[in-house]
Each structure stands twice: as structure tokens, then as C-alpha cells.
Amino acid sequence: MSTDPVAIHKHILYEASVQDTEVDLDLIDRMTQRASGKQALTLREDFSGTSLLACAWVDSDPEREAWGVDLHTPTLNWARKHRLPMLGDDAERVHLLEENVLTAQTPQVDVVAALNFSYMIFKQRSLLKSYFQSVYDSLTEKGVFVLDLFGGPHAQDVMKEKKRVPAGVDYKGTPYPDFTYVWDQTSFNAVTQEICCHIHFKGKKIIPIEKAFTYEWRLWSITEITDLLTEVGFVTVEPYFEGWDDEAETTDGQLKIRKKYENMLAWICYLSAVK
Ligand SMILES: C[S@@+](CC[C@H](N)C(=O)[O-])C[C@H]1O[C@@H](n2cnc3c(N)ncnc32)[C@H](O)[C@@H]1O
Known part of the structure; x- marks a missing residue:
């Protein structure tokens, strides 16, 4: 018996394909503990889209608060309708801002996350630098900026x-x-x-x-990004990569700081930039 194909919203398919908030939260916790020795309580998710990370953040601890910044009205409306209500009263601790990340004003936060390469939309060095500067300014002392990039x-x-x-x-x-x-x-x-x-x-x-x-x-390189982050004031910038599992012929899922890395055919790296 054949079943008809179903229509699933593209945001649901996107989240299922490329987002894993458990992995993200674990990595952010490790990065922030290393930077300040404290549990981070406030997070700004830039380019937040469906704002899944912001929701997972407040869901992970009753003291946590999150800001999501995105300039696309329909996507934010979708998040308001299909994501925030799942938090019940805790949705009060998620603040969605319909703004450009270049100019958005939020209170100073412990973590800013810009994941799934979204900042690569800024193609000019000066523009990317001004974005990084605004992230720096919006972080608390020893706050962490988490971003990812791909290469190879x-x-x-x-x-x-x-x-x-x-x-x-x-x-x-x-x-x-x-x-x-x-x-x-x-x-x-x-x-x-x-x-x-x-x-x-x-x-x-x-x-x-x-x-x-x-x-x-x-497609920015790690050195270009590191130089820019350092120029705007970040004190350390550390790259986290997964290792390689020879037997399974795939990455091993262990994100660790690796100062030297073989230029594999394709790789993804997370940077932790500390204020
Ligand atoms: C790839 S999605 C990211 C979704 C999710 N945060 C993730 O990690 O996968 C990129 C989002 O960035 C938003 N965006 C693009 N340029 C932006 C800007 N300058 N300021 C704020 N949001 C922007 C788009 O509207 C889109 O929702």
C-alpha cells in the first residue's frame, strides 16, 4: 500500500537536518566554563531564524534568558507561533528582535551564538568587522562569541x-x-x-x-576570521574540531580544541572567541 507524500514545513525539515541544540548547548557550556569558570545565563542567538537555540537555552535552566535576532518577519512569526509556545510561561524569557544583527541593541549577554555560517552573508571585511565589533560590545566581561565555519x-x-x-x-x-x-x-x-x-x-x-x-x-578562512576577532578586541580565539575515526572512516563527534588540523576534503570548525 503506497502512502501519499506529506507536506512538511521547510523550517521543520531545516531544523531536523542541520540543527542539534543538545550538541550546541554542551559545546557552549564547555566554552563558557573554560572562559569564565561560571555557568552562562544569558545568550543572544544572532540570525536566529526559528530561534530553536534560544528556546533550548531557556528550557535548559530556569535562570536562563535569551534574545533572538533576525530581520525576516515571516520566519520570526513562525517561531512565535510554533516554537515559543512550547515553553509555556518560560517563553517570557525569550525575546525576539526583528532587527539587523549589525545594529540590534540587546543588554550585555554571556554568550552570542552565530551558527550555521550565517555571518558569511557579510562579504566585505569592513562589514564583517563592524558586526564582530557589535558582538564584542554586547558581551559581558569574559563573555564568549561562538561561531562556526566550513572549509577544505x-x-x-x-x-x-x-x-x-x-x-x-x-x-x-x-x-x-x-x-x-x-x-x-x-x-x-x-x-x-x-x-x-x-x-x-x-x-x-x-x-x-x-x-x-x-x-x-x-567563504571566509579561519585565519581571516581570527584576525578580525582579535582586531576588535577578543582576547583569545580557539578552534574546536572533531577528530577522525579511522575505522569508521568518519569524524568521531569529539569537538576539541585542535591547534593543528589536516586539511581534510571537508571540515567544520567552531570558534570560541573570549572577550
Ligand atoms: C541559516 S538561517 C540560521 C538559522 C539558525 N539560527 C541556525 O543556526 O541554523 C539564517 C537567518 O539569518 C537571517 N539574516 C540574514 N541576514 C541577517 C541580518 N543582517 N540580521 C539579522 N538576521 C539576518 C535570515 O533571515 C535567516 O533567518
Whole structure:
């Protein structure tokens, strides 16, 4: 008996494909303990989209408070309707700001997170520097800025990468069937380091979404980012990478500070920049 494919909202498919707030919270806790020896209580999620990390943050401790900053009204409205209500009264501790991260004003926080490479939308050095400066200014003493980046030869290729995502339930409890996440790099300009990528969702059990998301970014290097963070005042910038499991022929899931790293075909790195 065949079942008709179901329509699942692209935000649900996106979260299931690329976000793991448990991993993020664990990493942020380790970074902030290392920076200040204290538990961080306040977080600003920049480019917050569905603001899943902001919600997970307040959910993780009754003393925690979060700000989410995004300039896209429909996405924030979706978060207000489908994510914040899951927190009940605790939703009061999540503040969503419909603003540009370059100019958003929030109280000083212990952590600012800019994940899934979103800051790469800033292609000019001066613009990225002014973003990093505003992050620095909005952090408390010994506060931590967490951001991620990707690289390796495959990052500069025109290529498609597919990942099977198993069936599950989203933050709200909405079930989704298994599907395929496709990361599609359609161009890379060697002169400007500009990269164009799309996310597609496919599979027999869902109504496919072609170009669910499109990103026009500049592929920044770790050294460029580290130099800029240092220039705006961050005292230390440390890279966290997963190790390589020879037997399983995949990464080992152990994010650790690694000062030297083989330029594997493709890698993802998290930076912890401490004020
Ligand atoms: C890739 S999503 C990030 C979602 C989620 N935070 C994550 O970690 O996966 C990027 C988001 O950045 C937002 N965005 C892009 N430029 C922005 C800017 N200058 N200021 C605030 N938000 C911005 C978009 O509206 C979009 O929702």
C-alpha cells in the first residue's frame, strides 16, 4: 500500500537536518566554563531564524534568558507561533528582535551564538568587522562569541552532498517521515571567494522542496576570521574540531580544541572567541 507524500514545513525539515541544540548547548557550556569558570545565563542567538537555540537555552535552566535576532518577519512569526509556545510561561524569557544583527541593541549577554555560517552573508571585511565589533560590545566581561565555519577543498567545489535524515518529531512534537537533505554548492568564485549554495529537501515520503533556502556567502578562512576577532578586541580565539575515526572512516563527534588540523576534503570548525 503506497502512502501519499506529506507536506512538511521547510523550517521543520531545516531544523531536523542541520540543527542539534543538545550538541550546541554542551559545546557552549564547555566554552563558557573554560572562559569564565561560571555557568552562562544569558545568550543572544544572532540570525536566529526559528530561534530553536534560544528556546533550548531557556528550557535548559530556569535562570536562563535569551534574545533572538533576525530581520525576516515571516520566519520570526513562525517561531512565535510554533516554537515559543512550547515553553509555556518560560517563553517570557525569550525575546525576539526583528532587527539587523549589525545594529540590534540587546543588554550585555554571556554568550552570542552565530551558527550555521550565517555571518558569511557579510562579504566585505569592513562589514564583517563592524558586526564582530557589535558582538564584542554586547558581551559581558569574559563573555564568549561562538561561531562556526566550513572549509577544505570540497568547500570550493561545485558539488552536491546528500544526507538521509531519519524520521522523527520536531520541537513541537510534529512527526516527520525520513527524507533526504541536499546541500548544493552551485558556484564558487576563486577571485572573491563568493559561494552560492542551496538546500533542497527530497524523498518519497515528503512533498519535495527545491531551493528551500539559498545562501550567497563569502567563504571566509579561519585565519581571516581570527584576525578580525582579535582586531576588535577578543582576547583569545580557539578552534574546536572533531577528530577522525579511522575505522569508521568518519569524524568521531569529539569537538576539541585542535591547534593543528589536516586539511581534510571537508571540515567544520567552531570558534570560541573570549572577550
Ligand atoms: C541559516 S538561517 C540560521 C538559522 C539558525 N539560527 C541556525 O543556526 O541554523 C539564517 C537567518 O539569518 C537571517 N539574516 C540574514 N541576514 C541577517 C541580518 N543582517 N540580521 C539579522 N538576521 C539576518 C535570515 O533571515 C535567516 O533567518
